[in-house]
Amino acid sequence: xxxxxxxxxxxxxxxxxxxxxxxxxxxxxxxxxxxxxxxxxxxxxxxxxxxxxxxxxxxxxxxxxxxxxxxxxxxxxxxxxxxxxxxxxxxxxxxxxxxxxxxxxxxxxxxxxxxxxxxxxxxxxxxxxxxxxxxxxxxxxxxxxxxxxxxxxxxxxxxxxxxxxxxxxxxxxxxxxxxxxxxxxxxxxxxxxxxxxxxxxxxxxxxxxxxxxxxxxxxxxxxxxxxxxxxxxxxxxxxxxxxxxxxxxxxxxxxxxxxxxxxxxxxxxxxxxxxxxxxxxxxxxxxxxxxxxxxxxxxxxxxxxxxxxxxxxxxxxxxxxxxxxxxxxxxxxxxxxxxxxxxxxxxxxxxxxxxxxxxxxxxxxxxxxxxxxxxxxxxxxxxxxxxxxxxxxxxxxxxxxxxxxxxxxxxxxxxxxxxxxxxxxxxxxxxxxxxxxxxxx
Amino acid sequence: xxxxxxxxxxxxxxxxxxxxxxxxxxxxxxxxxxxxxxxxxxxxxxxxxxxxxxxxxxxxxxxxxxxxxxxxxxxxxxxxxxxxxxxxxxxxxxxxxxxxxxxxxxxxxxxxxxxxxxxxxxxxxxxxxxxxxxxxxxxxxxxxxxxxxxxxxxxxxxxxxxxxxxxxxxxxxxxxxxxxxxxxxxxxxxxxxxxxxxxxxxxxxxxxxxxxxxxxxxxxxxxxxxxxxxxxxxxxxxxxxxxxxxxxx
Ligand SMILES: Cc1cc2nc3c(=O)[nH]c(=O)nc-3n(C[C@H](O)[C@H](O)[C@H](O)COP(=O)(O)OP(=O)(O)OC[C@H]3O[C@@H](n4cnc5c(N)ncnc54)[C@H](O)[C@@H]3O)c2cc1C
Numbered sequence: 001x002x003x004x005x006x007x008x009x010x011x012x013x014x015x016x017x018x019x020x021x022x023x024x025x026x027x028x029x030x031x032x033x034x035x036x037x038x039x040x041x042x043x044x045x046x047x048x049x050x051x052x053x054x055x056x057x058x059x060x061x062x063x064x065x066x067x068x069x070x071x072x073x074x075x076x077x078x079x080x081x082x083x084x085x086x087x088x089x090x091x092x093x094x095x096x097x098x099x100x101x102x103x104x105x106x107x108x109x110x111x112x113x114x115x116x117x118x119x120x121x122x123x124x125x126x127x128x129x130x131x132x133x134x135x136x137x138x139x140x141x142x143x144x145x146x147x148x149x150x151x152x153x154x155x156x157x158x159x160x161x162x163x164x165x166x167x168x169x170x171x172x173x174x175x176x177x178x179x180x181x182x183x184x185x186x187x188x189x190x191x192x193x194x195x196x197x198x199x200x201x202x203x204x205x206x207x208x209x210x211x212x213x214x215x216x217x218x219x220x221x222x223x224x225x226x227x228x229x230x231x232x233x234x235x236x237x238x239x240x241x242x243x244x245x246x247x248x249x250x251x252x253x254x255x256x257x258x259x260x261x262x263x264x265x266x267x268x269x270x271x272x273x274x275x276x277x278x279x280x281x282x283x284x285x286x287x288x289x290x291x292x293x294x295x296x297x298x299x300x301x302x303x304x305x306x307x308x309x310x311x312x313x314x315x316x317x318x319x320x321x322x323x324x325x326x327x328x329x330x331x332x333x334x335x336x337x338x339x340x341x342x343x344x345x346x347x348x349x350x351x352x353x354x355x356x357x358x359x360x361x362x363x364x365x366x367x368x369x370x371x372x373x374x375x376x377x378x379x380x381x382x383x384x385x386x387x388x389x390x391x392x393x394x395x396x397x398x399x400x401x402x403x404x405x406x407x408x409x410x411x412x413x414x415x416x417x418x419x420x421x422x423x424x425x426x427x428x429x430x431x432x433x434x435x436x437x438x439x440x441x
Numbered sequence: 442x443x444x445x446x447x448x449x450x451x452x453x454x455x456x457x458x459x460x461x462x463x464x465x466x467x468x469x470x471x472x473x474x475x476x477x478x479x480x481x482x483x484x485x486x487x488x489x490x491x492x493x494x495x496x497x498x499x500x501x502x503x504x505x506x507x508x509x510x511x512x513x514x515x516x517x518x519x520x521x522x523x524x525x526x527x528x529x530x531x532x533x534x535x536x537x538x539x540x541x542x543x544x545x546x547x548x549x550x551x552x553x554x555x556x557x558x559x560x561x562x563x564x565x566x567x568x569x570x571x572x573x574x575x576x577x578x579x580x581x582x583x584x585x586x587x588x589x590x591x592x593x594x595x596x597x598x599x600x601x602x603x604x605x606x607x608x609x610x611x612x613x614x615x616x617x618x619x620x621x622x623x624x625x626x627x628x629x630x631x632x633x634x635x636x637x638x639x640x641x642x643x644x645x646x647x648x649x650x651x652x653x654x655x656x657x658x659x660x661x662x663x664x665x666x667x668x669x670x671x672x673x674x675x676x677x678x679x680x681x682x683x684x685x686x687x688x689x690x
Contacts, residue, residue, distance in 0.1 A: 019629070020482075061485050062492035072492070086493040 002053055005305055006043035007312030008373045008401055011434050013053045021059055021075060021166050028054075028164060028430060029138030035433040036160045038107030039079065041100055043315045044401025045434035046159050047107070056106055059166065062086070070172045071129060076106030076165040081247070083172075088291065089244050092172035093229070095127035101247075101296050106165040111398035112157030112359040114366075116205035116227065116295070118351045124170070125156030125355040132167035136426035140166060154421045156356030159397050161422060161431050161441055178244045179230035180205070180294040186283040190220025190330050194365065197350050200226050205294075211276050212346040212369055213269040215337045219330060222348065223279035227294060235288060247292040253302040257310050263372060265340035272344055298345075308372045313343075314401055316381055317360075317368035319351055320393035325365045328391040332384055336369065339380050343370040357414040357421075360396040368399065378402060397435060408439045415441070445470040447656075448520060452476040452505065452559060453528035454486050457628035458578065461648035462526060467496035469652065474518055476501045505529045505555030506547075511562055524655055525563045526576040527556045531593075532630050538592040545592050552596035557603040564607050568614040574655050575618045577604045581665070584622075584674045587690050601663075608662060619655055620663045623647045624670050640673075642666045 003010045015037075018024060028034070033051035040047055047053065059077035066072075070092060072083070081101040083094060098113040107113075112125040121127075130144040133155055141163075143152035155162045185200070187193040193208055200206035205227035214221055235241050298304055305313070320328050329348075336342040346369035354361035371377050385407045388395065394411025395403045409415060419441065422428040435441075449466045453459040454475035463473050467490045475490075477483035480502040487500040503514050505527075533548035560575050567573030582590055583597030601620055608618035625631060625641040650666045653659040665671055680688070 017632075021485075022481075061489035063488050065492045065495075074492075082493075090495070 002048050003312070004044050004047060004401070005041050006314055006373075006399075006401060007305060007308070007310070008314060009045055009434070011045065011048045013049045013434075014051060015053045015055060017055050017058060018077075019058050024134045024164055024166055025138030025140065028134050028136065032430055033432045035431055035436075036076070036106060036110070036164045038077065038104030038110075039102055041103045041107065042111065042398040044399065045438065046111075046398055046400070048434040050432040050434060050437055054164070056104065056164065059106075063167065070174060071169055072172055073167060073169040074105055075167055076104065076109075078105050079103065080105070080108065084247060084291075087172060088175075088178050089246060091175055091244060093175045093178075093291070094124075095121060095171060095173055096124040097295050099296065100299055101292075102299065105168050105170075106160075109156060109165055109168055110158060110160045111396075112354055112356050112361070113398070114349075114351060114354075114361050116207045116225075116349065118349070118361055119201050119206070120204060122352065123157075123354055123359060123361055125359060128156065128168055128170045130169045131155060131165050133162065134164040134166050136163065136430040150421055151425065153355065154357050154418055157354060157359030157397075158356060158418070159358065159435060159441075160433060161418075161436050162425065162427050163431065175229050176232055176243070177230045177235055178291045179235050179241070180227040180289045180291060181230045181234055182287050182289045182294060183226045183284065184279055184282050184287075185224040185226060186280045187220075187222045187224065189218055190333065191326060193220050193222040193224070193348065194326055194329070196222075196224055197348065197365070200224065201350060204228050206349065208348040209275070209279075210333075210346045210348045210367070211272045212333060212336050212342040213265070213272050213340065214276075215334065219337065220333055221276065223276065225294075227289070230288060238288060241288075245290060252300070257306045259309055263307065263343060268342075268344050269340075275344070308370070311373040313370050313372045314377065314381070315368060315370050315399040316384065317366060317396040317399045318384075318388045318393050319360065319362050319364050319366040319396075320388065320391040321362070321364040324391050328387055328393070329365065329367060332367065332387055335380065335384060335387075339376075341371045341374070341377055341380065343372070345370045357418045358397065358412055360394065360398070362394065364393070366396075368396075397439075400435065403439070405438075405440050446472075447524070448472045448474065448522040450474045450476065450518060450522035450525040450563070451528070452503075452526070452556075453530070453578075454500075455479070455482045456528055456530070456630075457644040458623065458626060458647050459526075459528040460486055460489075461644035462528065462651050463490055463498075464493065465645075465648045465652045466524075466656075467494040467498065469656075470496070472497040474499050474501060474522065476503050476514075478502070478504050505559065506550055508555060508558050511559055515562055515566065521566055521570060521573075522563075523572070524574040524576065525560065525567075526578075526651065526655070527560055528578045529556050530578060530580070530597075530630070532590070533593055535590045535592060548592050549596045549599075552593060553599040553603070557600055560604070561607065564611055564616055564618065567616045568611055571615040573616050575604075575607065575616065576621060576651060576655050577619070578621050578623065579604065581622050581624050581670055581674055585678055585685070589690070605663075617655070618662070619651075621647070621651055621654070621666065622664065622670065623666045626666075639669060640667060 035049040037047040056077040059075040063073040096115040112123045208222040208224040210222045351361040389410045455477040483500040487498040531551040538545035579601045580597040582594035604620045
């Protein structure tokens with residue numbers, strides 16, 4: 001049995017470790033119904049093979065770093081945490097990072113992950129220069145914007161359904177410190193929040209934590225965290241701080257599954273209230289935050305997915321275009337708040353267009369929140385999805401465990417081109433995940 | 442990276458422990474010679490370490506069973522390293538080793554003959570120079586023969602005795618000789634086995650312990666990676682043979 005980070009759904013699938021890059025061609029060409037798996041941080045069923053799940057964690061070697069243009073070449077299973085460990089002390093930061101550092105480069109490309117700087121710098125895929133892709137025949141193709149470019153753009157955000165990313169080259173950005181200058185903007189309702197987020201479009205990083213249990217006049221009240229890489233003079237006021245601090249190993253691991261009732265409306269809404277007030281007190285004050293706590297606050301608590309108990313949880317992440325964002329997001333938030341199901345991890349941010357055929361990002365606002373798995377949650381989400389579809393939005397495949405084919409097809413207009421490419425490269429006969437099967441990709 | 446002008450020779454570079462160990466030394470600013478059986482695989486590890494740490498790393502191909510090449514090989518590794526670590530090992534299959542002489546011989550030669558001869562040659566060169574550290578990776582399996590893996594255990598016991606003799610011979614020659622016994626380690630070798638968490642180390646933990654003992658501030662000649670092995674193995678060694686022979690361990 002194998003599951004994603006949300007622990008729902010679970011499937012039977014043979015699991016095979018890919019030990020060496022040289023084993024990839026043979027394995028791929030001789031098997032049907034397989035999918036690559038990185039570190040299993042996608043929430044739902046994207047990294048579960050229909051018949052075989054090929055774990056790529058041992059493809060973990062870095063290949064080269066070119067100082068001249070700061071480009072790094074690594075195997076697909078290299079973890080983001082390892083890149084941070086090696087390169088922050090040398091003054092480089094990845095161009096885009098998701099909310100956890102425990103993901104692989106292959107997983108980041110296959111999901112074309114977005115960070116808090118998507119509105120400015122695009123997704124991870126926008127910074128990938130070249131990949132080496134093992135396609136259905138076992139052949140290894142070099143793909144880039146100029147070479148095998150159709151396959152390149154299908155693979156960015158392609159959820160592993162075009163082949164296995166054996167290697168990738170992308171650029172790092174030079175940084176002079178490992179600190180972030182953070183400013184908190186406090187908003188009192190959704191209208192304010194959307195407005196304020198839009199106004200931070202020039203900032204390098206921005207993201208809103210949204211109190212998804214408050215209703216009425218304070219529906220959509222938020223704390224917006226705006227960040228810039230600090231300069232050495234910014235941190236001069238912190239006498240002993242290292243300019244380029246490494247990360248500390250994670251401190252705690254949740255040893256047991258919490259019982260299902262632990263996160264209920266009362267506890268979560270009390271948490272949200274406290275959190276909002278604490279943030280409001282810091283309003284407009286500027287603080288210096290360690291890169292690890294700024295980008296990866298959840299990583300300090302390993303296996304926090306156990307918070308939600310054995311039944312697991314779902315994340316719902318959608319993006320909706322600017323035009324009707326206010327109306328749509330308020331009715332969505334109102335439904336969530338009314339149901340009392342949504343949890344304390346709700347974020348809102350701005351996106352621009354994505355790079356790949358199936359890339360999730362589209363211009364607009366993206367809302368993401370967690371909900372524990374329960375019988376009535378599925379119906380609630382189906383209703384929310386109707387609002388997303390009507391607004392011309394879509395759901396993020398890396399987080400998805402349950403959307404319907406209809407919702408999916410309505411949101412991804414380049415799906416036909418993607419399918420066609422799968423046919424012509426033979427990928428449709430070899431690469432197949434539970435997600436792909438469920439959504440008919 | 443701070444270059445400190447020290448060199449490590451690491452034999453068995455494509456093993457999980459070897460890779461982790463080389464990385465710890467590279468991060469501390471050492472230059473590294475990596476040695477393994479297949480050139481492409483050693484090169485893959487060398488590229489990895491260079492990319493991660495910007496250390497100076499060279500890749501060499503040598504089979505530990507190819508003892509006839511050892512002298513020639515060492516003559517091209519220059520400068521003579523400050524520390525030499527051999528992590529080569531092969532668990533083999535006990536049942537198969539009971540039936541097939543060839544398999545048993547391979548296990549014995551890989552765990553004893555090859556590493557012992559190689560480290561012996563290095564030790565003599567270090568002694569001639571008057572300095573150097575030799576690290577052999579032996580095993581708790583060499584502390585007492587057990588029915589379930591005595592071919593491997595015997596070879597490791599041989600290595601332990603060899604290292605002990607080497608240490609004895611060179612104690613006044615400026616050469617340190619260390620015996621590391623990792624206990625269970627989560628590696629390719631133990632993949633699929635059920636391992637007791639209390640007794641099981643990660644490759645990185647083994648690597649850090651090796652570095653701390655061989656080139657850091659920690660002392661010791663014979664080192665179990667996890668301390669719990671000291672009392673445990675003392676007990677296992679102390680069980681009288683008439684009783685031990687009936688135990689299934
Ligand atoms: C706490 C948390 C926060 C997150 N925050 C964000 C965020 O801010 N932004 C964001 O965009 N995402 C975010 N995510 C989602 C996460 O970034 C993606 O799910 C990512 O793809 C996970 O990487 P992985 O290596 O674990 O891949 P897996 O989950 O193992 O796989 C994900 C997909 O990538 C494919 N894949 C993996 N390796 C390869 C390969 N070598 N070749 C081809 N395909 C491959 C798989 O087939 C699968 O379709 C978050 C997830 C968590 C748990």
